[in-house]
Amino acid sequence: MDKAAKTKNDNMRGKRGATLWRLLKLVNSTSPWMLITSMIAIVLAAGSAVTGSLFIERLINDYIMPLTKEAHPNYGPLLTAIEVMFGIYAIGFISNYFFTMLMGVLAQKVQYRVRNEMFTHMETLPISYFDQNDYGDIMSRYTNDIDTLMQMISQSIPQFMNSALNLFFVIIAMFSLSWQLTIFSMIIFALSLGIVRFLTTRSSHYFQSQQRELGQVNGYNEEMLNGLKVIKVFSHEPDAKANFNKYNEALRQASGKANTYSTILFPIMGNLGNLLYVIIAVLGGAVAIEGWAPLSLGVIGAFLQLSKQFTQPIAQISQQLNSIVMALAGAKRIFDLEDEPSEVDSGDVTISKNQSVKGAWHWNVPQKDGSIKQVTVKGHIVFDNVNFSYSPDKQILYNISLDAKPREKVALVGQTGAGKTTISNMLNRFYEIDSGTITYDGIPINRIKKDDLRHSLSIVLQDTHMFTGTVMDNIRFGNPEASDDDVYQAAHLSHADEFIHHLDEGYQTVIDGEGGDLSQGQMQLLSIARAMIADEPVMILDEATSSIDTQTEKLVQAGMDNLLAGRTSFVIAHRLSTIVNSDLIMVLDHGHIIEKGNHKQLLAQRGYYYELYTGKKEIE
Numbered sequence: 001m002d003k004a005a006k007t008k009n010d011n012m013r014g015k016r017g018a019t020l021w022r023l024l025k026l027v028n029s030t031s032p033w034m035l036i037t038s039m040i041a042i043v044l045a046a047g048s049a050v051t052g053s054l055f056i057e058r059l060i061n062d063y064i065m066p067l068t069k070e071a072h073p074n075y076g077p078l079l080t081a082i083e084v085m086f087g088i089y090a091i092g093f094i095s096n097y098f099f100t101m102l103m104g105v106l107a108q109k110v111q112y113r114v115r116n117e118m119f120t121h122m123e124t125l126p127i128s129y130f131d132q133n134d135y136g137d138i139m140s141r142y143t144n145d146i147d148t149l150m151q152m153i154s155q156s157i158p159q160f161m162n163s164a165l166n167l168f169f170v171i172i173a174m175f176s177l178s179w180q181l182t183i184f185s186m187i188i189f190a191l192s193l194g195i196v197r198f199l200t201t202r203s204s205h206y207f208q209s210q211q212r213e214l215g216q217v218n219g220y221n222e223e224m225l226n227g228l229k230v231i232k233v234f235s236h237e238p239d240a241k242a243n244f245n246k247y248n249e250a251l252r253q254a255s256g257k258a259n260t261y262s263t264i265l266f267p268i269m270g271n272l273g274n275l276l277y278v279i280i281a282v283l284g285g286a287v288a289i290e291g292w293a294p295l296s297l298g299v300i301g302a303f304l305q306l307s308k309q310f311t312q313p314i315a316q317i318s319q320q321l322n323s324i325v326m327a328l329a330g331a332k333r334i335f336d337l338e339d340e341p342s343e344v345d346s347g348d349v350t351i352s353k354n355q356s357v358k359g360a361w362h363w364n365v366p367q368k369d370g371s372i373k374q375v376t377v378k379g380h381i382v383f384d385n386v387n388f389s390y391s392p393d394k395q396i397l398y399n400i401s402l403d404a405k406p407r408e409k410v411a412l413v414g415q416t417g418a419g420k421t422t423i424s425n426m427l428n429r430f431y432e433i434d435s436g437t438i439t440y441d442g443i444p445i446n447r448i449k450k451d452d453l454r455h456s457l458s459i460v461l462q463d464t465h466m467f468t469g470t471v472m473d474n475i476r477f478g479n480p481e482a483s484d485d486d487v488y489q490a491a492h493l494s495h496a497d498e499f500i501h502h503l504d505e506g507y508q509t510v511i512d513g514e515g516g517d518l519s520q521g522q523m524q525l526l527s528i529a530r531a532m533i534a535d536e537p538v539m540i541l542d543e544a545t546s547s548i549d550t551q552t553e554k555l556v557q558a559g560m561d562n563l564l565a566g567r568t569s570f571v572i573a574h575r576l577s578t579i580v581n582s583d584l585i586m587v588l589d590h591g592h593i594i595e596k597g598n599h600k601q602l603l604a605q606r607g608y609y610y611e612l613y614t615g616k617k618e619i620e
């Protein structure tokens, strides 16, 4: 192995060690008593298995052998000894049951905790994290990674510890019986392990080439099937067949070799323990008979039992180690998510609302002398020379300046990808601007606590997401404090109540996360009602592009007009018909504001907006 590869391997091992350590701390802090009790049970289980085997020596030498020499054997002491042995194995059985059960419960507790922690932390992550990591990958941390973690805690780790302790105790016990036989057994075992390793390497080499050749055959087959017509047209069948035979022959040879090794390997692996057993029995017997070493029948009996216990844990340890390594990779992905830095928020200005008065919002601005000044929220938003890029290599917004006065309707117009949604992302601080300033009632928005800032902005998105629950719940989502009457009023103003009354159970109709049987237009009406009930001073409206019937469209439009009345609003327009009455229309092109003014002024300019409006240019 070269130096770089070795360093990489060492690093990986170091990281795995750190992950394992962190995981153990997590398990321990979840329930220390369960962990400690399980550890004690694991030691007891391993200890009693070995003690049971060691007891065979005394059973034979002290209880059975003397009986063979007596004319009238007294079986009493033997029965007592058997009871003791039974007791030892019973302790082993109970301990085994305990640690398996306790670790299973503990793993479930850890799983519950990790899921909660991950979700809670995920909620604090900036939107940019979700741009860089795809949903499938994040989801698999909640499913696959947590499952393997659970399996590792409930099975792999306790079994690994049990096997390792077993091995340790067995070796000590074997040495205590006969060091000569122990060393001999180890040599035989090491030799057979060497053979197995050799065969495994060879066989995995041939299995890999079998897979490779199989891939070639399948790939060739697929290519030929796709190009069947061309092959026939050019009469290339004989060539195709000859090539196929070549690949097929290579596959046959590789499979043959892989098969040869595997047929040798599996019986050897399966019978390694038996082999050692037979060799020890023959050799032990020979030593005892010839008197080369003081070996009693009891020692040979116990030793034989231990030799079986010796090979088993070794196979298990390597198996458990494999699953632990795999699960640690999953645990690392979970910890990586938990270690992602949360969105920073240094804002000190908060917002509050007088619930009993509609639209009565105010800022709480801390003053230098420590007092809090309350300022009424007006909804005056100013962008001054704002520049922004999602990634450093591609600027999206250039010198954006705009002044949205309280209660004005500002429309953002431009072709797809011009940067309209990005402007709204700046306002609610999903992303931080590169330079320039954005103020809200004269307060720089980075002084406002993010939650409060977002609380003061109502967003009606193109994507009208509903949550599983009743229609009532879905509207109330905009303001959990709202009374039923508030919900009815919001539904009435947004014109949603007409269709709600026609639903089987009215406001109590349950809809699922996808919106159930509701049409696109109905979902839009519900999301307008939701925004209405939130009663926030500033609205951002990402206008729907989906086609809805003209009747519903009129309702949606009327609902929107009611919603926007009396609030500052930003409308991301996809159809110009809906924004001609705006106070200010900003025309964007590739992140630049190229024109601004009201509808009349822009038409008079006869520029880009004029071309869009008159249909000389397409909006999308």
Ligand SMILES: Nc1ncnc2c1ncn2[C@@H]1O[C@H](COP(=O)(O)OP(=O)(O)OP(=O)(O)O)[C@@H](O)[C@H]1O
Residues within 6 Å of the ligand: 131, 390, 391, 396, 414, 415, 416, 417, 418, 419, 420, 421, 422, 423
């Ligand atoms: N999360 C993101 N990460 C990187 N680039 C993005 C991201 N979101 C948008 N962009 C890019 O920023 C540019 C502006 O996108 P934006 O969504 O603001 O346009 P838009 O005018 O709202 O378009 P549309 O009318 O299609 O909604 C596009 O080039 C887009 O590819």
